[in-house]
Amino acid sequence: xxxxxxxxxxxxxxxxxxxxxxxxxxxxxxxxxxxxxxxxxxxxxxxxxxxxxxxxxxxxxxxxxxxxxxxxxxxxxxxxxxxxxxxxxxxxxxxxxxxxxxxxxxxxxxxxxxxxxxxxxxxxxxxxxxxxxxxxxxxxxxxxxxxxxxxxxxxxxxxxxxxxxxxxxxxxxxxxxxxxxxxxxxxxxxxxxxxxxxxxxxxxxxxxxxxxxxxxxxxxxxxxxxxxxxxxxxxxxxxxxxxxxxxxxxxxxxxxxxxxxxxxxxxxxxxxxxxxxxxxxxxxxxxxxxxxxxxxxxxxxxxxxxxxxxxxxxxxxxxxxxxxxxxxxxxxxxxxxxxxxxxxxxxxxxxxxxxxxxxxxxxxxxxxxxxxxxxxxxxxxxxxxxxxxxxxxxxxxxxxxxxxxxx
Amino acid sequence: xxxxxxxxxxxxxxxxxxxxxxxxxxxxxxxxxxxxxxxxxxxxxxxxxxxxxxxxxxxxxxxxxxxxxxxxxxxxxxxxxxxxxxxxxxxxxxxxxxxxxxxxxxxxxxxxxxxxxxxxxxxxxxxxxxxxxxxxxxxxxxxxxxxxxxxxxxxxxxxxxxxxxxxxxxxxxxxxxxxxxxxxxxxxxxxxxxxxxxxxxxxxxxxxxxxxxxxxxxxxxxxxxxxxxxxxxxxxxxxxxxxxxxxxxxxxxxxxxxxxxxxxxxxxxxxxxxxxxxxxxxxxxxxxxxxxxxxxxxxxxxxxxxxxxxxxxxxxxxxxxxxxxxxxxxxxxxxxxxxxxxxxxxxxxxxxxxxxxxxxxxxxxxxxxxxxxxxxxxxxxxxxxxxxxxxxxxxxxxxxxxxxxxx
Numbered sequence: 118x119x120x121x122x123x124x125x126x127x128x129x130x131x132x133x134x135x136x137x138x139x140x141x142x143x144x145x146x147x148x149x150x151x152x153x154x155x156x157x158x159x160x161x162x163x164x165x166x167x168x169x170x171x172x173x174x175x176x177x178x179x180x181x182x183x184x185x186x187x188x189x190x191x192x193x194x195x196x197x198x199x200x201x202x203x204x205x206x207x208x209x210x211x212x213x214x215x216x217x218x219x220x221x222x223x224x225x226x227x228x229x230x231x232x233x234x235x236x237x238x239x240x241x242x243x244x245x246x247x248x249x250x251x252x253x254x255x256x257x258x259x260x261x262x263x264x265x266x267x268x269x270x271x272x273x274x275x276x277x278x279x280x281x282x283x284x285x286x287x288x289x290x291x292x293x294x295x296x297x298x299x300x301x302x303x304x305x306x307x308x309x310x311x312x313x314x315x316x317x318x319x320x321x322x323x324x325x326x327x328x329x330x331x332x333x334x335x336x337x338x339x340x341x342x343x344x345x346x347x348x349x350x351x352x353x354x355x356x357x358x359x360x361x362x363x364x365x366x367x368x369x370x371x372x373x374x375x376x377x378x379x380x381x382x383x384x385x386x387x388x389x390x391x392x393x394x395x396x397x398x399x400x401x402x403x404x405x406x407x408x409x410x411x412x413x414x415x416x417x418x419x420x421x422x423x424x425x426x427x428x429x430x431x432x433x434x435x436x437x438x439x440x441x442x443x444x445x446x447x448x449x450x451x452x453x454x455x456x457x458x459x460x461x462x463x464x465x466x467x468x469x470x471x472x473x474x475x476x477x478x479x480x481x482x483x484x485x486x487x488x489x490x491x492x493x494x495x496x497x498x499x500x501x502x503x504x505x506x507x508x509x510x511x512x513x514x515x516x517x518x519x520x521x522x523x524x
Numbered sequence: 525x526x527x528x529x530x531x532x533x534x535x536x537x538x539x540x541x542x543x544x545x546x547x548x549x550x551x552x553x554x555x556x557x558x559x560x561x562x563x564x565x566x567x568x569x570x571x572x573x574x575x576x577x578x579x580x581x582x583x584x585x586x587x588x589x590x591x592x593x594x595x596x597x598x599x600x601x602x603x604x605x606x607x608x609x610x611x612x613x614x615x616x617x618x619x620x621x622x623x624x625x626x627x628x629x630x631x632x633x634x635x636x637x638x639x640x641x642x643x644x645x646x647x648x649x650x651x652x653x654x655x656x657x658x659x660x661x662x663x664x665x666x667x668x669x670x671x672x673x674x675x676x677x678x679x680x681x682x683x684x685x686x687x688x689x690x691x692x693x694x695x696x697x698x699x700x701x702x703x704x705x706x707x708x709x710x711x712x713x714x715x716x717x718x719x720x721x722x723x724x725x726x727x728x729x730x731x732x733x734x735x736x737x738x739x740x741x742x743x744x745x746x747x748x749x750x751x752x753x754x755x756x757x758x759x760x761x762x763x764x765x766x767x768x769x770x771x772x773x774x775x776x777x778x779x780x781x782x783x784x785x786x787x788x789x790x791x792x793x794x795x796x797x798x799x800x801x802x803x804x805x806x807x808x809x810x811x812x813x814x815x816x817x818x819x820x821x822x823x824x825x826x827x828x829x830x831x832x833x834x835x836x837x838x839x840x841x842x843x844x845x846x847x848x849x850x851x852x853x854x855x856x857x858x859x860x861x862x863x864x865x866x867x868x869x870x871x872x873x874x875x876x877x878x879x880x881x882x883x884x885x886x887x888x889x890x891x892x893x894x895x896x897x898x899x900x901x902x903x904x905x906x907x908x909x910x911x912x913x914x915x916x917x918x919x920x921x922x923x924x925x926x927x928x929x930x931x
Contacts, residue, residue, distance in 0.1 A: 131694045156922060160694075170922035183914035189690035191916050196695065213925045280823030283596035287538045287567075288603065292819070385800070386793015386816050393792070409793050411815035412699070416687030419827070419911045504826045507590035509598050515563060515577035518620045 119151050119246065119440050121217030125173070126158040126165065128223035128230070129196070130254065131189035132266030133273075133421040134429035138222050138250050139192065140185035141433025143173045146218070149441055156216070161195035161223070162230060166206045170214070185430065189416050190222075198226050204233045211245060218246040218440045222433070224253035224264075228448055229471035235446040248436045249448035249466060252429070254415050256303035259472040260464045262453040263303075265432055268425035268499035270297070270414050271307035274351075275500055277410060278311035282318040282349050283506065289347040290404030291338060291396055294319070295389045297414050299355040299382060301475045302326050304414070306488045307496055308351035313506050318349025325355035326476045327485045329364055334392075335399040337486055342402055352392065354382040354409075364388060385409070422501050428459065435461045457498035526558050526653065526847050528624035532580070533565035533572065535630035535637070536603070537661065538596035539673030540680075540828040541836035545629050545657050546599065547592035548840025550580045553625070556848055563623070568602035568630070569637060573613045577621070592837070596823050597629075605633050611640045618652060625653040625847045629840070631660035631671075635855055636878035642853040655843045656855035656873060659836070661822050663710035666879040667871045669860040670710075672839055675832035675906035677704070677821050678714035681758075682907055684817060685718035689725035689756050690913065696754040697811030698745060698803055701726070702796040704821050706762040706789060708882045709733050711821070713895045714903055715758035720913050725756025732762035733883050734892045736771055741799075742806040744893055749809055759799065761789040761816075771795060792816070829908050835866065842868045864905035 123146040125139055139157070146155050155173045158164035171192070173181070184191045199207065211219060221231045228249040238245040251258050254270035274296055285292045296305040302324030309322060320341045323329055341348040357363045365382050368391040382388070389407030396405045432449045439449065447463040448470070454460045480492035530553045532546055546564070553562050562580045565571035578599070580588070591598045606614065618626060628638045635656040645652040658665050661677035681703055692699045703712040709731030716729060727748045730736055748755040764770045772795040773787055789795070796814030803812045839856045846856065854870040855877070861867045887899035 127694075131691050157916065168922075168924040168926055171916055171918070172920045172922050173916070175920040176916060180914060180917070183912060184916060186911070187690065187913045187915070188687055190694040193696075194694040210926060214922075276825040277820050279825045280595055281819055283594065284538050284819050284823040287534075287597040287601040289600075385797050385814065387797060390792050390794060390797075406819065407792065408818035408820065409816065410820070412688055412691050412813065413684050413815065413817070413820070416691040418683040418686045418913070504593070505590060506594050506825070507587060508594070509564065509578055509580070509583060509591060510587070511578070513579045513582040515575075515579050515621075517575040519575055519617060 119146070119149055119218045120244070121215045122154045122156055123152055123218045123220070124156045124158060124170070124211065124216045125192070125220045125222070126161045127190040127192045127194050128161040128221060128227035129194060130415055131194060132252050132254050132415050133188040133269035133417070134265055134425050135189070135222060135252050136187055136191045137185045137426055137429035138252060138265060138433035140181045141430040142220050142250065142437050144178065144181060145434045145437035146440070147174060149437065153215070156214070157192045160193035161197065162199050162203070162207055163195040163197050164193070165210050166203065168210055188418060188421070199230050199233065201233060204230070204237050207234060208237055208241070217244060218248070220248050220250055220436050222250040222252050224255065224258060225471055225473060228466060228469050232466040232470035235466055246440050247446040248440055249469065250432050250436045251449060251451065254304060255298055255301050257301035257474045259469050259474050260450045262451055262459065263499055264451070265425060265429035267303060268422035269420065270304055271310070271496060272422045272500045273414050273417055273420045274304055274307045274410065275310035275503055276420060278308040278319055278349065278351060279503055279506055281408070282311055285318060285347050285349050290406060291342060291348045291350070291402055293350045293352060293389050293392050293407040295352050295354055295407065295409040297410070298325060298353045300325055300473050302353050303476060305351050305353040306476065306480065306492055307500065309488045309493060310496060310500055310503070314508065316345060319351040320345065320348050321350045321486045322488060323350070323352045323356050323486055324476060324481060325353045325357060326481060328359045329356040331395060335396065338396055339400045342400070352388070354388060422499060424499055424501060431461060439463045526553070526556055526625045527651065528622040529561045529563055530559055530625045530627070531563045531565055531577070531618065531623045532599070532627045533568045533629070534597040534599045534601050535568040535628060535634035536601060537822055538601060539659050539661050539822050540595040540676035541672055541832050542596070542629060542659050543594055543598045544592045544833055544836035545659060545672060545840035547588045548837040549627050549657065549844050550588060551585065552841045552844035553847070554581060556844065560622070563621070564599045567600035568604065569606050569610070569614055570602040570604050571600070572617050573610065575617055595825060595828070606637050606640065608640060608644070611637070611644055614641060615644055615648070619650070624651060625655070627655050627657055627843050629657040629659050631662065631665060632878055632880060635873060635876050639873040639877035642873055653847050654853040655847055656876065657839050657843045658856060658858065661711060662705055662708050664708035664881045666876050666881050667857045669858055669866065670906055671858070672832060672836035674710060675829035676827065677711055678717070678903060679829045679907045680821050680824055680827045681711055681714045681817065682717035682910055683827060685715040685726055685756065685758060686910055686913055688815070689718055692725060692754050692756050697813060698749060698755045698757070698809055700757045700759060700796050700799050700814040702759050702761055702814065702816040704817070705732060705760045707732055707880050709760050710883060712758050712760040713883065713887065713899055714907065716895045716900060717903060717907055717910070721915065723752060726758040727752065727755050728757045728893045729895060730757070730759045730763050730893055731883060731888060732760045732764060733888060735766045736763040738802060742803065745803055746807045749807070759795070761795060829906060831906055831908060838868060846870045
């Protein structure tokens with residue numbers, strides 16, 4: 118049974134539905150006996166050590182519902198990755214404010230922060246309850262079938278490639294779209310959901326689960342272009358050579374790292390530009406264009422998946438229910454139990470924290486540059502139906518009269 | 525009264541609603557007495573000289589309606605800009621196929637092709653009827669209040685900046701979004717529609733109608749960042765120095781030109797990367813990210829403006845009606861006659877062809893890096909309401925207990 122105040126925070130990269138989880142947890146906790154107040158920390162753990170809290174108990178339900186429908190962490194986020202000392206600072210603030218339950222909405226790094234905090238609380242014989250609420254567009258949390266935030270970002274990527282493929286049909290050439298995902302290719306793989314007719318792109322999909330070799334890449338692009346007169350390519354920002362060095366880093370002049378030691382791959386068009394340049398030089402194809410989808414993938418207004426919205430709300434609600442009915446810390450995890458039905462469990466923090474799930478081999482085509490039917494069956498119910506795309510029938514071609522052909 | 529066959533073609537960059545115009549013209553022409561067949565040329569004028577036609581009379585109305593709802597030129601497009609000889613080739617093919625009416629859906633360059641063709645037809649005393657149907661996401665056609673295709677692209681840009689601004693609030697820093705538009709800033713200006721609360725971004729908007737100076741740019745970014753702790757910037761790909769040289773070209777290593785002699789600005793992240801690098805170096809701000817919206821602006825699935833959809837359909841229908849009831853060639857133009865009401869006219873090809881409209885001074889703020897209320901009033905009815913964005917009330921801040929502040 119929760120005692121004292123409840124604190125909710127959001128960490129890591131925003132998603133289109135992360136506020137559904139916030140509001141789910143806040144509204145559920147607000148209704149529970151024993152809960153004094155529900156606070157939200159501004160900018161994740163940084164807001165905790167700064168004692169920068171919003172009292173969510175004072176928000177109207179109406180306003181909370183609108184916040185839920187708004188993309189990107191409404192409380193603000195942080196890339197801070199607390200060490201033990203930082204966690205002790207957090208611990209002291211939670212104690213001073215009488216906070217008995219802490220929900221942290223985030224990915225691998227956020228769940229690891231919670232793991233340290235949970236272990237510290239047990240050592241100090243504190244009754245602090247720590248529950249991790251999953252979110253990440255990368256879809257790379259262990260134990261989970263998939264992660265809230267991924268389906269909406271996947272919907273953006275599929276919609277972008279469906280449009281880019283139509284554009285590439287209209288004005289032919291080679292198109293490279295670079296998609297987020299450092300270690301896991303799930304988001305890049307979602308580009309395959311854009312296909313409808315035979316011959317639709319993306320024709321080539323490069324994932325970080327496979328080594329990237331420039332030579333075979335250029336060969337594949339050239340062969341596709343010769344076959345179809347055009348080529349649409351999805352590339353993960355995390356593609357790397359056999360040594361594990363990201364292609365983006367190999368091609369970059371300067372390298373920027375975040376607090377977690379991760380090299381910055383997003384927020385720059387360098388990889389797309391380097392690949393289009395390599396294609397022009399290496400194949401002689403003239404019209405080669407590259408887009409880097411960047412931050413729109415996680416923040417674009419009006420592109421959330423309905424399934425994602427419901428599940429993101431539910432993991433928030435479940436966290437508050439586990440805090441009340443389960444007598445332990447943990448991470449709310451999402452499991453597929455039917456087609457399509459999910460269930461939720463409270464898993465151990467150590468099973469999720471700081472680990473990274475990548476795409477299973479059965480999701481990746483033997484060629485190494487496509488996905489399998491199995492992946493499509495996995496991803497389709499998450500993303501939902503895209504707006505229909507229709508073309509004019511090529512069978513209604515009119516017979517030539519002059520019969521000339523201008524190059 | 526139209527005689528013989530009707531031919532429709534699509535030229536230039538695709539838009540989200542260009543097929544509404546195609547289908548509007550095709551269905552209207554199909555119902556007219558005297559019309560033998562309605563053909564569509566594959567890939568614009570190139571399809572005509574190649575005699576590559578689809579017989580749209582054989583398409584079901586059902587399929588045409590689905591095509592209408594699909595983004596990007598269903599007939600395919602071209603960047604070919606015909607000279608007089610090319611136009612005579614076109615003329616010969618039209619004659620051979622008994623085509624009495626030609627509708628060309630496109631922007632400045634396509635209307636100029638039609639102007640040459642129309643003049644050639646008059647010289648040859650041919651009864652060929654040439655009517656231009658307007659489209660361009662750049663919104664830069666003369667005579668028109670605005671151009672079909674622009675409202676949907678503007679909706680994409682506004683939705684992208686609304687999301688990017690929320691993202692930048694959650695993880696603060698500087699964000700640069702580069703928007704299409706070589707000479708006209710209308711699309712970049714639409715980013716201002718993303719704002720809802722005071723303090724919302726984009727905080728700075730750079731248009732090709734004003735000279736771009738790196739020094740004052742960096743000063744503005746720094747001042748905004750110091751005031752708000754963050755800064756969201758919209759930049760047109762066409763921003764240039766006082767000599768008219770695009771900043772993207774000044775910073776680029778190699779320059780690619782299309783058949784019209786235009787330097788390629790889209791399909792590369794070079795400008796955004798150069799600007800983020802300049803901001804890092806010039807202001808010392810660490811977290812600086814740049815996105816180039818690229819082809820998604822004109823092709824993204826599921827982001828059309830409803831007003832745009834209706835108007836794009838109407839210019840197609842009107843073209844077929846003018847072909848029947850007006851005894852002259854021309855360009856269908858769109859005029860705002862009320863708030864918000866539009867009317868359509870048949871203007872002279874020479875008034876539209878090959879000309880470029882840029883933003884009026886009254887649409888650009890005195891500072892040179894923002895738009896005016898007048899522009900917002902102009903653009904709002906075109907783009908329509910965006911999904912609502914709501915935030916948690918900052919008034920519910922909890923009082924500190926420990927009172928410490930960690931940097």
